[in-house]
Amino acid sequence: MPYIAIVDDEEPVRKALKRLLSASGLEAESYASGKDFLEASALRRPDCLVLDLHMPGMSGLQVLQELRAAHTALPTVVITAYDEPQTREQCLAAGASAYLRKPLDERLLLNAISANVKRSPKENHR
Amino acid sequence: MDAHPAPANLVQALRLRLPSWLPAALAVAVGYYLAARLGFALTLKPHPISTLWPPNALLAAALLLAQTRSWWWLLLAALPAHLLAELQSGVPTAMVLGWYVSNCGEALIGAAIVRAFVQGPLRLDSLRNAAIFLLGTALAAPLVSSFVDAALVHLIGWGDAAYWELVRARFFSNVLAELTIVPLIVTWAAVATSTPHETRPARYAESAALFTGLLLVCVLVFDLPHREAHASPAVYYAPLPFLLWAAALGPAASASALALMTIATIWGAVHGLGPFAGRTPQDTAREMQLFLTAATVPMLLLSVALAERSRVEREAREQRRQLTHLSRVAMLGELSGGIAHQLNQPLTAILSNAQAAQHYLANKNADPALLSEILADIVAADKRAGDVIEGLRALFKRGEAHFETLDPNRLVREVLALAQGDLATRGIEVSMRLQPNLPEVRADRVQLEQVLLNLVVNAAEAMRACPPKDRLLIVQSTATAGRIHVNVIDRGSGFKVSPEQLFEAFYTTKPQGLGLGLSISKSIVTAHGGRLRATTRRGGGAAFLVTLPALPKQ
Incomplete structure (x- = not known):
């Protein structure tokens, strides 16, 4: 079963996403901050990361930069409740594989996750 | 099939055929006749000239309120009333017609001078308009018409008074009439046509007290048998407090009070009562006219000046209110993301x-x-x-300001809840350091939220260039003797200008900013009896401190 990590500073959102992914047959774990996730990912690396953009302390963009700095090619779906015109490009340039606006379209989210989950093993074998 | 027109349409069709000046013309005819009867009643017999001759002034007031194109109809409407009133008094027809011409002339001159300088119906709501009225309608028009009037009397050969005596008597009579009647009609017309706004019962009670008091004083001073022992000039000042009171209530109240005193004074003299009685009719009339004119002009000007000032203040207040709302909406626009x-x-x-x-x-x-x-x-x-x-x-x-008892800490929490989305998208962490059990304040919730929200938004904007880990907003609340303080502290770049300049209107560092936020915030806090201060912090950042008077603890 693919393992998905969720990072969002807002508890109700975190909880709801974890439920949705679990109900869709995925294994999901959620984290309240980028820092919490980065620490935990050292122990168990998820197949895909669902990452909120606007968070106090460490933003989603910084998490992407940290992952890149650590040469961790982790498929990441960035989600955000508010964005500016250039945000999408910034995230994709920083290594995000998909960029979705909240409230999340369930199909788009699951498609983005499954596309990455399927693709990532191939990439790893290359 | 619609063979039967609705009755409402019929009424409307009939109404449409009536010219718009007709009701005014009817009112002028009736008013002119009654004014003439009043003029006769205020005449000191056997002196033929009324102390105050109101018909001309009534006609002038009608013209001043009407559109210029209906003036001729109004003047014509006065003719039957004039004939009806004057022919009863046994005056030759040629003289009656001559007076009609001079009366109309006075009204026309007075109205035309005012119309040349003031567009539309005259309103006594500015000193400029009042001055134009005084010079045009109350001075120039009676002056010109009095010469014409006296000349006509001489030409027709009615009576045996000397020409200059006639001119003088007519002039003062007409001046006093213009001063008394025109402001009365013009100001009440303005009251009647103004948008009705709530008049408080206290206002009615005040007016009732004023006019009862004034009537009482006027009767005591002007309408009781005159005794030499009471002849001190001081008694003339007895109505003054009431006239000042009326002036403070507005031009309509002032004009009414002056009219009341004028009628009471003349009525007393006509009946041989009051301090003006006991001389020749000419002397009595002249003394009264001078006394009443001297009282009316400054009182009228005072009431207009006070009304104009309060109107200017009201407009400024309304503008401030709109500006406050505008800046609030602009701030909410900034917060939209x-x-x-x-x-x-x-x-x-x-x-x-x-x-x-x-x-x-x-x-x-x-x-x-x-x-x-x-x-x-x-x-x-x-x-x-x-x-x-x-x-x-x-x-x-x-909306209007609405003061209520508020908990400052709750206000801070509500404002931070409102700004939470903005702060989150900017990656700003918030530290609330609220002193528990703060005393309450008496304030307008929306205005105070506007102030705090403005400070929070400014603080957030100031930290735009900060590294993410330094983006910390501290909101602190404390209390000292009789005051509460809310401090909004950021770790931004601080400000480079003096604190005074910071609070000036239109000073802004934001590209899309109006530069009104802090200036309006300061005026809101000041209006709440508090202070808004800004300081730069050592090690970077700014602190904005709101201090408000606290309510005594229950």
Whole structure:
């Protein structure tokens, strides 16, 4: 079963996403901050990361930069409740594989996750 | 088939045929006749000239209020009333017609001079208009018409008075009439046509007290048998406090009070009562005319000046209110991204929860306990979204200030809840350091929220260039003797100008800023009896301190 990590500073959102992914047959774990996730990912690396953009302390963009700095090619779906015109490009340039606006379209989210989950093993074998 | 027109249409059709000046013309005819009767009643027999001759002034007032193109109809409407009133008194027809011409001439000159300088119906709401009225209608018109009038009397050979004596008597009589009648009609017409706004019962009571007091004093001074022992000139000042009181209530009240005193004074003299009686009719009339004119002109000007000042102040207040609202709406516009964030978060929770529940139900592995937990979370998220909207609604509204007792800490929490979305999208962490059990304040909630929100938004903007780990907003509340303080502290770049300049209108560092936020915030805090101060912090950042008077603890 693919393992998905969720990072969002807002508890109700975190909880709801974890439920949705679990109900869709995925294994999901959620984290309240980028820092919490980065620490935990050292122990168990998820197949895909669902990452909120606007968070106090460490933003989603910084998490992407940290992952890149650590040469961790982790498929990441960035989600955000508010964005500016250039945000999408910034995230994709920083290594995000998909960029979705909240409230999340369930199909788009699951498609983005499954596309990455399927693709990532191939990439790893290359 | 629509063979029967509705009665309402018929009425409308009939009404449309009536010229618009007709009601005014009828009012002038009736008013002119009554004014003439009043003029006769105020005549000191056997002196033929009334102390105050109101018909000319009534006609002038009608012209001043009417459109210029209906002036001729109004003048014509006065003719039957004039004939009816004057022919009863046994005056030759040629003299009656001559007076009609001179009366109309006076009204026409007075109205034309005013119309040349003041557009539309005359309103005695500015010193400029009052001055034009005094010089044109109350001085120039009687002056010209008095010469014409006296000349006509001589030409026709009515009576045996000397020409200059006639001119002088007519002039003062007409001046006093213009001064008394025209302001009365013009100001009450303005009251009648103004947008009705709530008049408080206290205002009625005040007017009743004023006019009762004035009537009483006028009767005591002017309408009782005159005794030499009471002849001190001081008694003439007895109505003065009431006239000043009336002037403070506005031009309509002032004109009414002056008219009341004028009628009471002349009525007394006509009946041989009061301090003006006991001389020749000419002397009595002249003394009264001088006394009443000297009282009326300054009182009228005073009432107009006071009304003009209070109107200017009212307009300035209204402008300030609009500006405050405008700046609030502009600030909410700046917050719109944050508000979108704040609404999208609960919407995301609601949607994803609901879809999770759909999956559980579709897979037939729905645990009722889990479903009820999901539903509870949906309800909570929905309420949160509702609270955001509720918090915004009051800020968007435009309304009068409404003072209530407020808990400063609660206000801080509400404002931070409103700004939460904006702060989150900017990656700003908030530290609330609120002193528990603060005393309450008496304030307008919306205005104070506007101040705090403005400070929070400014602080957030000031930290735009900060490294993310330094983006910390501190909101502190404390209390000292009789005061509460709310301090909004950022770690931004501080400000480079003096604190005074910071609070000036139109000073801004934001590209899209109006530069009104801090200036309006300061005036709001000052209006609440408090102070708003700004300081730069050592090690970077600014602190804005709101100090407000605290209510005594219960």
